[in-house]
Amino acid sequence: MAESYIGRTVAEMAAALRGGRITAVELAGQAIAHRDRVDGRVGAFLARTDAMALEQARAADERIAREGEAAPALCGIPVALKDVLVLEGVETTASSQILKGFLPPYTGTAVRRLLDQGAVVIGKTNCDEFAMGSSNENSSFRPVGNPWDLERVPGGSSGGSAAVVAAGVVPYSLGTDTGGSIRQPASLTGVVGFKPTYGRVSRYGLIAFASSLDQIGPFTRTVEDTALVYQAIAGHDPLDSTSSPTAVEDPVEALRSGVEGIRLGVPREYFVEGVEPGVRAAVETAIETLRSLGASVEEVSLPSTDAGLATYYIIAPAECSSNLARFDGVRFGLRVEEPSLLQTYLRSRDAGFGPEVKRRIMLGTYALSSGYYDAYYRKAQKVRTVIAEEFDRVFERVDALVCPTSPTVAFPQGARSDPLAMYLCDVLTIPVNLAGLPGISVPCGFSEGLPVGLQVIGPRFQDARVLRVAHAYEQAAGFTAQRSPLALEAGAA
Amino acid sequence: MTLSRDDVAHVALLARLGLSGDEMEHLGSELDAILRAIDKLNEVDTSAVAETAQVGGLVNVWREDEPSESIGADRALANAPDREDGMFRVGAIQE
Numbered sequence: 001m002a003e004s005y006i007g008r009t010v011a012e013m014a015a016a017l018r019g020g021r022i023t024a025v026e027l028a029g030q031a032i033a034h035r036d037r038v039d040g041r042v043g044a045f046l047a048r049t050d051a052m053a054l055e056q057a058r059a060a061d062e063r064i065a066r067e068g069e070a071a072p073a074l075c076g077i078p079v080a081l082k083d084v085l086v087l088e089g090v091e092t093t094a095s096s097q098i099l100k101g102f103l104p105p106y107t108g109t110a111v112r113r114l115l116d117q118g119a120v121v122i123g124k125t126n127c128d129e130f131a132m133g134s135s136n137e138n139s140s141f142r143p144v145g146n147p148w149d150l151e152r153v154p155g156g157s158s159g160g161s162a163a164v165v166a167a168g169v170v171p172y173s174l175g176t177d178t179g180g181s182i183r184q185p186a187s188l189t190g191v192v193g194f195k196p197t198y199g200r201v202s203r204y205g206l207i208a209f210a211s212s213l214d215q216i217g218p219f220t221r222t223v224e225d226t227a228l229v230y231q232a233i234a235g236h237d238p239l240d241s242t243s244s245p246t247a248v249e250d251p252v253e254a255l256r257s258g259v260e261g262i263r264l265g266v267p268r269e270y271f272v273e274g275v276e277p278g279v280r281a282a283v284e285t286a287i288e289t290l291r292s293l294g295a296s297v298e299e300v301s302l303p304s305t306d307a308g309l310a311t312y313y314i315i316a317p318a319e320c321s322s323n324l325a326r327f328d329g330v331r332f333g334l335r336v337e338e339p340s341l342l343q344t345y346l347r348s349r350d351a352g353f354g355p356e357v358k359r360r361i362m363l364g365t366y367a368l369s370s371g372y373y374d375a376y377y378r379k380a381q382k383v384r385t386v387i388a389e390e391f392d393r394v395f396e397r398v399d400a401l402v403c404p405t406s407p408t409v410a411f412p413q414g415a416r417s418d419p420l421a422m423y424l425c426d427v428l429t430i431p432v433n434l435a436g437l438p439g440i441s442v443p444c445g446f447s448e449g450l451p452v453g454l455q456v457i458g459p460r461f462q463d464a465r466v467l468r469v470a471h472a473y474e475q476a477a478g479f480t481a482q483r484s485p486l487a488l489e490a491g492a493a
Numbered sequence: 494m495t496l497s498r499d500d501v502a503h504v505a506l507l508a509r510l511g512l513s514g515d516e517m518e519h520l521g522s523e524l525d526a527i528l529r530a531i532d533k534l535n536e537v538d539t540s541a542v543a544e545t546a547q548v549g550g551l552v553n554v555w556r557e558d559e560p561s562e563s564i565g566a567d568r569a570l571a572n573a574p575d576r577e578d579g580m581f582r583v584g585a586i587q588e
Contacts, residue, residue, distance in 0.1 A: 105568040199549035241554040335574035346511030365508040381544030436548030
């Protein structure tokens with residue numbers, strides 16, 4: 001029997017595949033077995049794609065035998081995909097009843113690029129319905145447990161994608177981040193989560209929530225793995241007119257540079273009331289580590305940070321109300337048949353959408369409606385400009401910003417039933433989306449026995465620099481070696 | 494800012510959401526609370542800035558108008574709740 005690679009990294013698996021120490025078929029078998037061992041408790045998987053995975057794994061083994069070292073980094077490596085990313089022929093629901101049974105007729109670009117590298121897909125992951133939420137409790141199917149403590153949330157909206165990496169089922173997964181939906185769950189589950197610059201990764205084949213904010217990115221156990229996945233999915237795509245035609249800097253090469261001489265800014269507004277003392281302490285220690293590695297550290301100010309949440313909760317619902325108009329019971333998804341078309345719309349959408357989705361559609365429709373557009377939507381788009389310009393000014397003085405990802409560690413399931421309390425989860429991640437910047441969360445220790453994340457933010461299109469700072473910190477701190485109890489079960493390495 | 498019941502019903506109709514009376518009541522008070530929090534927007538001076546249109550720095554993205562393969566009618570219709578003769582089928586549009 002092959003050695004267990006559960007809990008190992010992409011880079012370790014890729015080396016073992018090339019060294020003939022394991023096959024892609026064996027890796028897929030181990031991932032599927034570990035998934036089936038733990039997922040009854042975690043609840044992170046929706047569709048399972050075992051037959052497809054074994055077929056992809058067999059093809060990957062042949063490709064590695066043929067191409068050897070030249071085979072792509074992700075060839076033969078198991079992966080799971082957030083259920084807002086379409087994969088042809090595999091049920092994709094966005095965790096919503098309105099899309100139950102939907103079989104996409106095509107595959108999105110980011111997923112296509114993974115498949116082109118020889119990726120092995122073992123399933124789709126649970127998330128908040130249409131990626132709207134910060135705890136995964138808004139999934140219409142079931143909540144997801146945090147692998148560090150199953151009674152607690154894994155964060156959201158990409159809670160399933162975070163949990164499957166934290167539980168050691170797969171070495172990487174894809175999620176999406178509209179207001180923190182990759183970085184916040186990464187922070188709460190002790191893994192690395194990266195939101196690239198807006199426009200770096202094609203959104204073609206991503207079920208849209210808020211198109212000016214959405215971005216696809218990876219969850220991994222190390223920053224090096226993040227660089228490998230980012231390299232695979234980044235780059236211009238003619239099928240997404242908002243994807244950037246500028247060249248992608250080599251993110252793997254950038255990791256070698258270290259942080260000697262790098263100027264880091266610490267935004268004082270990110271350490272305000274609401275940030276738990278244990279989170280603050282872990283992040284401050286991390287910043288000291290970066291200083292000891294040769295980075296300079298200075299305090300900076302982003303005065304309009306406080307208005308970020310309000311700005312987001314106009315713009316994101318406005319775009320959502322428009323994007324989700326397509327779910328009308330005509331071309332796909334749930335239809336509740338009524339005598340008239342209008343009644344069919346009303347009943348289908350009422351039956352198909354959950355409470356948070358309805359709340360946001362209502363809020364967005366209101367903000368865009370005649371008489372309120374200027375006061376809410378136009379005003380929010382102006383404040384967005386102010387927030388983005390404040391970042392631009394700060395980046396004239398510093399190379400990157402460091403701060404907490406989430407004000408708190410993972411909280412108990414059911415603890416935040418008030419929508420406004422839930423929205424506060426993303427107060428430190430939302431401004432990054434509003435300004436279109438790259439941001440990463442990297443594990444930086446524990447508070448109350450639960451993981452804490454350090455957020456690194458860079459200027460637009462300086463994704464490689466963000467990875468470089470995070471990698472230097474990770475190498476010095478070594479927190480990535482920490483594994484959740486579930487990742488350590490049953491022969492994990 | 495307080496939303497009246499008629500306001501909520503109007504927005505629900507615009508959004509094509511057939512909400513129940515209870516849902517309408519509940520959402521109305523939640524939206525009120527959220528809109529009060531959103532008033533924070535007015536604390537930011539925006540007199541000197543334009544609204545954001547796009548954060549990626551792109552302006553007017555063009556491409557050649559060349560025919561290419563499409564997914565075809567069968568696959569486009571495959572998820573339709575009801576179809577007939579290569580078309581989506583719906584109920585009466587006019588009363």
